[in-house]
Amino acid sequence: MNPLISVIVPVYNVEKYLNRCIDSILNQTFKQIEIILVDDGSTDNSPIICDEYCDRYENIKVIHKKNNRVAAARNDGVKIATGKYIALVDSDDWIEPNMLEEMYNKAEEFNTDITMCDFRKVGVESEYTVSQPIREGYYDRKMIESELFPCLIMFENIEFPPTISNWTCLFRREFLIESDLFYDEDIHYCEDSIFGSKAMYNANGFYYMKNKYFYNYFYNPNSTTSTCNxxxxxxxxxxxxxxxxxxxxxxxxxxxxxxxxxxxxxxxxxxxxxxxxxxxxxxxxxxxxxxxxxxxxxxxxxxxxxxxxxxxxxxxxxxxxxxxxxxxxxxxx
Known part of the structure; x- marks a missing residue:
């Protein structure tokens, strides 16, 4: 069975959360998927966990490589992906069981290059939902230019654009390849922002599934930055x-x-x-x-x-x- 969706998961020292992430993908109601785990030079038990899943499931591939950050890991995954669509999941996050099925159905119904949902930020002691200040529904090329180009890179109120969270998006793989859309591997911070802006700039069809909180983004509100890099x-x-x-x-x-x-x-x-x-x-x-x-x-x-x-x-x-x-x-x- 050829996969229709390739789910790319960069993995780096996340042994505590990795099972939760992979299991949420395996438990999708949509079954025609392949999972590509890109072990980015982990030094904990993450590589072992990846290999164990690969041995158990035929639709899981593993890449082991030297650490080169998330941008390169995602690119490596895209290059070997065989699905019609690409989904990105961070290894300490997890997705709702119906995410891929509902997003695939919208992508097929409207023939989109990008389909996007909303997400939930889940902390140790609290959680809240995040939605984008744009209308729900379908955008053709003219609508993208008139409604989304004005906030393609940044909103006027100094907020990031709708596509800042690449992991809420389902991308048509052929669209990424034809548009030469890959991550800049020398950018190690905020790489999602420039990638998302370029993707929307090239898209001919986009669908926004507003208030569909399919993605769970895990964060620790008590964590603080100890260094200024x-x-x-x-x-x-x-x-x-x-x-x-x-x-x-x-x-x-x-x-x-x-x-x-x-x-x-x-x-x-x-x-x-x-x-x-x-x-x-x-x-x-x-x-x-x-x-x-x-x-x-x-x-x-x-x-x-x-x-x-x-x-x-x-x-x-x-x-x-x-x-x-x-x-x-x-x-x-």
Whole structure:
């Protein structure tokens, strides 16, 4: 039986959650699937668990490789996938039993390149649902251009676009291959954002299954960032540069969205500095570096501030006029 859906699961040191993830895929009401487990150089028992499942189930494939992060792992999975559609599941998450069946039916009914559902964020002590601020239903190419291009990269209120969570999407494999849509393997943070924007930009058909919370995203609300990784900032800069290059010849002007995207990255990284395990003086030094980065300065050239709440607008003004000492005094004490 040829699979209709290939489910790609990057695996890295998740022995505690891996069974839950794989079992949720095996327990789907839709049975014409293959599961591709990409062991990305795990050092715990995850490789053993992957091999045990592979030995037990004919529709499970395993790739063992040196650690090269999730972008490369997903690409490796896509390259050997044989299904008509591609689904992505992170190895510490799990999916509802009817997810693949319902999404497949919509994809087939409307002949879509991308079909998307909503998800549930599940923490240790709480959970909540996440839905996107776009209408439900089918979008043809003209509808994608008129309704989704204005938020393809970033919403005006400095929020990520609908396709930011790639694992809520079912992609037609032939569409990905023909559009040369693969993950940028040198981007190790926020790789979903640029991939999702490129995918929607090329899509001719899209269906949004609003309020269908098929995907369960596991997070630990008590976890904190102990280090401030400048490699993440470097990835942010690469993403924004790649966006400029990719969309430079588009008839639609994405320049404002790209600036807002850089603004989002700036705000995000300033928050990481706040949570980093650093002395106050080090935090202030890093804050100064971000405020005075040339890429940040470029945001505000011929740029009207987004219509956001008073507190956020104040922060944006501090960044715009590079008043880092006030920002540090208020947020890093």
């Amino acid at each position: 400048m490699k993440k900032w470097d990835s942010y800069l690469i993403i924004n540069q790649r966006l400029k290059e990719y969309f430079k010849d588009s008839k639609f002007d994405f320049s404002r969205q790209i600036k807002i995207n850089m603004l989002y990255f700036t705000l995000n990284f300033l928050g990481e500095i706040k949570n980093a395990d650093l002395v106050l003086e080090e935090k202030r030094k890093k804050c100064y570096e971000i405020f005075n980065d040339e890429h940040v300065k470029q945001i505000f050239k011929d740029f009207k501030l987004p219509n956001v709440n008073y507190k956020l607008k104040l922060i944006l003004l501090l960044i715009k006029y590079r008043i880092d000492f006030v920002y540090s005094m208020v947020f890093y004490q």
